Amino acid sequence: MDAASADVLFERRDTAGVVTLNRPQALNAVTHFMIDALAEKLAAWAHDGSVSRVIVKANGDRAFSAGGDIRALYEQGRAGRQADALQFFRAEYTLNAAIKRFPKPYVSLIDGIVMGGGVGISVHGSHRIAGDGYQFAMPEVGIGFFPDVGATWALPRLPGEIGLYLALTGHRLKTSDGVLTGAATHHVHSARFAELFDALCGAQPVNAVLADFGVAPGAGETIPRRRTIDRIFSSPSVEAVLAALETEAKSGSGDAQWAAETAATIASKSPTSLKIAYEQMRRGAVLSFAGCMALEFRIVSRVLYGHDLYEGIRAVIIDKDNTPKWRPARLGEVSEGEVMRHFEPLGADELILP
Numbered sequence: 001m002d003a004a005s006a007d008v009l010f011e012r013r014d015t016a017g018v019v020t021l022n023r024p025q026a027l028n029a030v031t032h033f034m035i036d037a038l039a040e041k042l043a044a045w046a047h048d049g050s051v052s053r054v055i056v057k058a059n060g061d062r063a064f065s066a067g068g069d070i071r072a073l074y075e076q077g078r079a080g081r082q083a084d085a086l087q088f089f090r091a092e093y094t095l096n097a098a099i100k101r102f103p104k105p106y107v108s109l110i111d112g113i114v115m116g117g118g119v120g121i122s123v124h125g126s127h128r129i130a131g132d133g134y135q136f137a138m139p140e141v142g143i144g145f146f147p148d149v150g151a152t153w154a155l156p157r158l159p160g161e162i163g164l165y166l167a168l169t170g171h172r173l174k175t176s177d178g179v180l181t182g183a184a185t186h187h188v189h190s191a192r193f194a195e196l197f198d199a200l201c202g203a204q205p206v207n208a209v210l211a212d213f214g215v216a217p218g219a220g221e222t223i224p225r226r227r228t229i230d231r232i233f234s235s236p237s238v239e240a241v242l243a244a245l246e247t248e249a250k251s252g253s254g255d256a257q258w259a260a261e262t263a264a265t266i267a268s269k270s271p272t273s274l275k276i277a278y279e280q281m282r283r284g285a286v287l288s289f290a291g292c293m294a295l296e297f298r299i300v301s302r303v304l305y306g307h308d309l310y311e312g313i314r315a316v317i318i319d320k321d322n323t324p325k326w327r328p329a330r331l332g333e334v335s336e337g338e339v340m341r342h343f344e345p346l347g348a349d350e351l352i353l354p
Helices: 032-046 070-078 082-100 116-120 151-157 162-169 175-181 190-200 206-213 223-233 238-249 256-267 271-284 289-303 308-318 336-343
Strands: 008-013 016-021 053-058 063-065 106-110 113-115 127-130 135-137
Touching: 008 032, 016 032, 032 082, 053 063, 053 190, 063 106, 063 116, 070 082, 070 308, 082 116, 082 289, 106 190, 113 116, 127 175, 127 206, 151 162, 151 271, 151 289, 162 223, 162 256, 162 271, 175 223, 190 206, 223 238, 223 256, 238 256, 238 271, 271 289, 271 336, 289 336
Parallel strands: 016 053, 053 106, 063 113, 106 127, 113 135
Antiparallel strands: 008 016
């Protein structure tokens, strides 16, 4: 077995096809090889009558998958190989769609961080099991990117304006909020994950197994604030969201400190990415899943040739100084035309899903 093929492992356990993400040293970040291998295996299992379900789990204690391999993306961009990077995204988005339409139960066992590309290989499946350490986030605007891998579909379909809140802040939903919002479908205590896995590999229906293991979520931290989130994030622009947060911060309400902290968080992100993500979430709410994926491929086909993505990765991953120099540096300098060009059709290069 070569190094790449060891990054994702496949096996049959009774009636289950089992996928194990196996890059714990890289927080199970998803590579192009892993995407292609998973797509090929899912295509086979979809038509294999002896496979009744697919189970996706991860090795390591910290993360299910913390995202895609952004260091590789940075190196490709710096070498002028954006066309190669686009092939990665074309494959990844096609896999996201294959998971969305997979004809059998697709069960992700998520304990630890699930972000970016890890969200893409879990959130579109039928069952998403949150352990006690579950943390769901789409933090892409913090590296000059945008919430992709089907977030255009998934985030606007969370309750109220929570999806836009997550897109603009990168806020992490923990276990209770994950279940209460629907980002996860069930909560099972981490200590029972091994036992749950064994039960899921048997012939008993998936829903029956989960009824035996599932526990009720707690109250959460985000859902109790939903009325305030809905009011503020229904504002008609990113600038209006920030103004509403600043008003709330001065109000003396119970949410004043949260509002001040949230405004500061948003202000640290790429202005261009924030405006793209805002428009993306509004469009995604009324598009089909295929339309959402095509839209994301339009956006990524422009973002890969811009400045902020590589500057964001440099600041967070390469140099780790956490002081990105965004261009433009302020929201008011990002024109509507600059935002809208990211959404223009690609002609012959459009993403056409099978």
